[in-house]
Amino acid sequence: MSPFKDLKLALEVLNQEGTYSEGDTVIGTLSFSLKSDTKVKSISVKAKGDANVHWTEGIGEDEETYSAHERYFKIKEYLVAKSPGGTVLPQGAHNINFTLKIPQGEMPSSFKGENGKIVYMVEAKISRSWRWPSSVTTEIKFVSKSFPSIHQAMHPLTGSVDKELGTFSKGQLQMTASVNRGVCFPGETLSAYARICNSSSKNVKPKFSLHRKIVYRVKKHTKTSDKVIFKMVGDPITPRSEVTVPCAVKIPVDAVYTLHNCQIISVEYYLKVYLDVSFAFDPEVVFPLLVVPSNLVHAQLNEEVGHI
Known part of the structure; x- marks a missing residue:
């Protein structure tokens, strides 16, 4: 059973629409509570943007599957750095602030369709020795600054x-x-x-x-x-x-x-x-x-x- 309770990611709102674009800085807080002192290998947070498509055609032996993937960026920061002996976090509530800067460059807006999607997300992960990591993710709405003509x-x-x-x-x-x-x-x-x-x-x-x-x-x-x-x-x-x-x-x-x-x-x-x-x-x-x-x-x- 994980010792991390109420694991949450909260992101600051940059505008009225709650959107992010190229070059914006994601400002957030990772929060959780511990019932006792706990040793961790590391705590990291990352932001990434990916596009995926997938569909099938035909039936039986004639069935064909088509899929493709594009990655636009992936940035990662350590909130608690890796160390040989690990890091002991004390019992109680923890609130760790972070910032992640989305790269410049032309990237498409968020999209979800029947056969494909473009998703941008922030994920925090707490790693421990000989344990499954504890993680939390939140999706962000990305709006491109690049539109033609x-x-x-x-x-x-x-x-x-x-x-x-x-x-x-x-x-x-x-x-x-x-x-x-x-x-x-x-x-x-x-x-x-x-x-x-x-x-x-x-x-x-x-x-x-x-x-x-x-x-x-x-x-x-x-x-x-x-x-x-x-x-x-x-x-x-x-x-x-x-x-x-x-x-x-x-x-x-x-x-x-x-x-x-x-x-x-x-x-x-x-x-x-x-x-x-x-x-x-x-x-x-x-x-x-x-x-x-x-x-x-x-x-x-x-x-x-x-x-x-």
Whole structure:
């Protein structure tokens, strides 16, 4: 039975979101109590970041398993250093403070998905001779400072498509679509619209769908999940008419951030604006979107206002 009671790790909160990023210092306390004097070999604390993917395909003899791992950093400090004869800790309560500095460098944000995860954690371990070590871990929420092309994505995105109908109907469809920004944050609402000129003989229905695409990679093998996380269907547009359809695109509050700087997991978002045409290929316009922390969007907006 372990003599270490109430073994806990407590970390100081650096910001309102409780997140950590590259270059931050993790400040914490390891606490425990001892009913009697106890000899230890060492007490250490470490922080590390790892990405893992895993999935299987096929069944029986044809089953294949794919897995991959990436390590971003591992740092370790001794709170009680190793010594030849060990160190005796006195009976009573113990609170040991520590600091661990996360390295600089581009690292991906925390992520958990069906076939992979990116996890950052702090672990403390108490080692004794001829005994199993006592340990405690706590996970930290890591948010990368590296997101691509936020400045360029702050501007409106516009695209157009034309389609000539034939076989089952005649005429032409024209659509111009736009979204107010190519970058957003979880919980935000973007403004989009589609201007449709229906010069055909058919009813068409405008649709807006927000997709989250996750790709897991193991060498040349990939496993992809493409999920619609928001959808809006407009009213049918009658033949020989021109209509502008607005759409408030709601980004889910729990949307994970765009993930572009991990070799084995990526997360992308795109908004698809299209016309549902029966018995024909749907004309569509697709906009890539970046989902990033709200403070990055607000900082960029403030910077642009300051330049006006």
